[in-house]
Amino acid sequence: MNQTSVPSLEGHRILITGGARGLGEAFARACVAAGARVALTDVLHERGEALAAALNEGLAQPVAHYLPMDVSDPQAIEQATAAAADRLGGLDGLVNNAAITNSGGKDMADITVDTWDRVMAVNVRGPWLVTVAAQRWLQDSGRGRVVNIASDTALWGAPRLMAYVASKGAVMSMTRSMARELGAHGVTVNAVAPGLTLVEATEYVPEARHRLYSEGRAISRAQVPDDVVATVLFLLSEGSGYVTGQVLPVNGGFVMN
Secondary structure, X not given: OOHHHOOOOOOOEEEEEOOOOHHHHHHHHHHHHOOOEEEEEEOOHHHHHHHHHHHHOOOOOOOEEEEEOOOOOHHHHHHHHHHHHHHHOOOOEEEEOOOOOOOOOOOHHHOOHHHHHHHHHHHHXXXXXXXXXXXXXXXXXXXXXXXXXXXXXXXXXXXXXXXXHHXXXXXXXXXXXXXXXXXXXXXXXXXXXXXXXXXXXHOOOOHHHHHHHHHHOOOOOOEOOHHHHHHHHHHHOHHHOOOOOOEEEEOOOOOOO
């Protein structure tokens, strides 16, 4: 990623859920490179602690903190969000990145109710409750930003992935409602909808689906985390203060709004 093109987040305090690997790790590294301090939450404790240690290496004062958080657990959300705000001295931004798939490769008739409920608890209820928990600090900052990570699967209706697709469609709708509610308090809320990205969490995806994406994009190549990072950083920055309630597909033109 060309760092000269990245917006400054100097002095910003950012909470990133699902921050231990994949896109979450990319967001964390980019935020720190742009001058922010970050709190990373995840259920992958060893990965999260190792990433925070790597980001803090050689520094007199830490710029990254890892906090355990299962976004399907309301009590864990309250505790970890408060701890993040305490360690960072407040919150200026929130990236709701934590998510699971679980229904990949299954016809809708084969998805169990338990699987459906688990996906919704993590992917929909989680971002809602984390945003509620972070709201007072975001409002107090005077430059509060929420970025919800959706998916372009909800824009084109990816088959055999219905629980995940439905959850990401809900994230898009929820983004607009949150933007209406929080706008009066100076907090913007937007969603980024990446396409299929080459990260650990997508290693299970069949090669045929990867080819479908690569060949169907206007920019015909595989998508990598750096393709998404700069958009997220812009939406966290002070320069995005009049952008809210938007869903931005970042997918090389596979889906065009």
